[in-house]
Amino acid sequence: MITNPSTYSEAEIALIADWLGENLSATQIAYRLARQRGCAVSRNAIIGIVHRNKVLAAIGLSGPSGKPSAGSPVPQAPSVPRAPKPEARLHPGNIRSKKEARALDPVFAPPARRPVDGLKPHAYDAAARHIPLEELRHGECRWPVNNAAQGEKHLFCGKAASFSSYCPHHALRAGVRPLFVAEAA
Incomplete structure (x- = not known):
């Protein structure tokens, strides 16, 4: 042994x-x-x-069929020239043609951006309280309202948040669904 x-x-x-x-x-x-x-x-x-x-x-090792592997000298059959590949044409099964067709189809087109609650986002954000993060209290909207550069203070909406972390307007913009009492139970 x-x-x-x-x-x-x-x-x-x-x-x-x-x-x-x-x-x-x-x-x-x-x-x-x-x-x-x-x-x-x-x-x-x-x-x-x-x-x-x-x-x-x-x-060298033999291949799975018992024939010598690629490393050992084995006579190769003459290669047969292949026919050239046909040019790719667009047809209904072709993904590229589907994407091009969807771009023109109104069903697949992205929806037009429209203001939530009838207010334009920048107009509503102008009416926000513009509070820095450290001054925000529980129950106040935490939606950022300025594009602060590095080193500048980030300002937030600060209006009363009815549910989640946002006021009703910013909750709609964020896509947050209101949580009703019946769902919470």
Whole structure:
């Protein structure tokens, strides 16, 4: 029995070389070596030793059908010239044509932006309280109303928030659905 299963003796290397010469697969070699050693040997272990050992690498592994792998010299069949691919045409099954058609279809066109509550966003934000974050209290709208550059103070709406963190106008703009008492229970 081998004390270190990750090392291979010279006799085992010679056996693996013989089995490679018989065009056995790595799985078949691992099975035979495991039976001889009395301990498990994986297919990957065989592949590894074949790649690391110069003698075994010169022989090479066989492919799954028992034919020599790409590394060994095998006569190749003459290549047959292929017909050129037909030019891609747009048809209903083609994704690109679908996207182009959807761009013109009013059903798939994005909805026109319209002001919420009949107010334009910048007009409503102009009427906001413009409170810095540290002065906001619980129940006040946390919608940012200015485009602060780095280092400037960010200002928020500050109007009474009826639900969530926003006032009714900013909740609609954010797409927040009001939570009713019946849903909360």
